[in-house]
Amino acid sequence: QVQLQESGPGLVKPSETLSLTCAVSNYSISNAYYWGWIRQPPGKGLEWIATLYHTGRTYYNPSLKSRGTISIDTSKNQFSLKLSSVTAADTAIYYCARIGQGLVEGHFDYWGQGTLVTVSS
Amino acid sequence: EIVLTQSPGTLSLSAGERVTLSCRASQSVSSSYLAWYQQKPGQAPRLLIYGASNRATGIPDRFSGSGSGTDFTLSISRLEPEDFAVYYCQQYGSSPPTFGGGTKAEIK
Numbered sequence: 001q002v003q004l005q006e007s008g009p010g011l012v013k014p015s016e017t018l019s020l021t022c023a024v025s026n027y028s029i030s031n032a033y034y035w036g037w038i039r040q041p042p043g044k045g046l047e048w049i050a051t052l053y054h055t056g057r058t059y060y061n062p063s064l065k066s067r068g069t070i071s072i073d074t075s076k077n078q079f080s081l082k083l084s085s086v087t088a089a090d091t092a093i094y095y096c097a098r099i100g101q102g103l104v105e106g107h108f109d110y111w112g113q114g115t116l117v118t119v120s121s
Numbered sequence: 122e123i124v125l126t127q128s129p130g131t132l133s134l135s136a137g138e139r140v141t142l143s144c145r146a147s148q149s150v151s152s153s154y155l156a157w158y159q160q161k162p163g164q165a166p167r168l169l170i171y172g173a174s175n176r177a178t179g180i181p182d183r184f185s186g187s188g189s190g191t192d193f194t195l196s197i198s199r200l201e202p203e204d205f206a207v208y209y210c211q212q213y214g215s216s217p218p219t220f221g222g223g224t225k226a227e228i229k
Binding site for chain 2: 045046047048059061062063095100101103105106107108109111112113114
């Protein structure tokens with residue numbers, strides 16, 4: 001079964017850059033699936049952040065206003081998210097996930113457990 | 122972007138009841154690219170339904186999805202105690218993919 005695990009700092013200061021990594025187990029991220037990040041502010045709904053493919057092709061939610069960068073490291077079987085110029089509005093649980101059926105934009109069939117990132121000084 | 126509206130916001134139910142949750146899109150969802158997820162406190166969402174009506178691997182057949190265009194439903198034929206959770210719909214037929222605000226199924 002595909003497993004994903006997020007890691008990164010739980011606290012980031014305003015205006016700094018949030019950096020998270022998603023390690024994938026039991027499946028090679030170089031295979032024919034897309035991978036993505038989703039976030040959920042505490043007590044609120046879900047928001048898609050970004051998607052990438054092992055070739056390096058990337059897709060971003062326009063709501064990020066170009067603050068996001070998603071990248072892949074096939075040698076470590078992991079992918080990463082950087083979000084710059086963070087504010088309190090970026091406080092959320094961040095999930096990494098696999099996108100099903102090989103679609104660029106699809107349903108998310110495997111999820112990490114999520115990691116809470118708080119933006120505060 | 123497509124806005125998904127889920128109703129009702131909260132449902133108070135008893136185990137054994139049949140329940141229908143609604144997800145309405147602000148514009149037509151192409152190819153019925155709509156999914157449903159279940160989320161319990163402190164857990165990641167779990168995929169239940171994709172393509173509007175296809176059950177994900179390991180999902181019990183008491184869960185079923187239907188609909189097309191702008192109106193979709195998730196039905197649970199007979200609520201089990203473990204089904205009390207928040208349910209989200211997601212469309213992926215149009216960029217960016219978006220989620221509904223969720224419906225909470227709580228114990229009456």
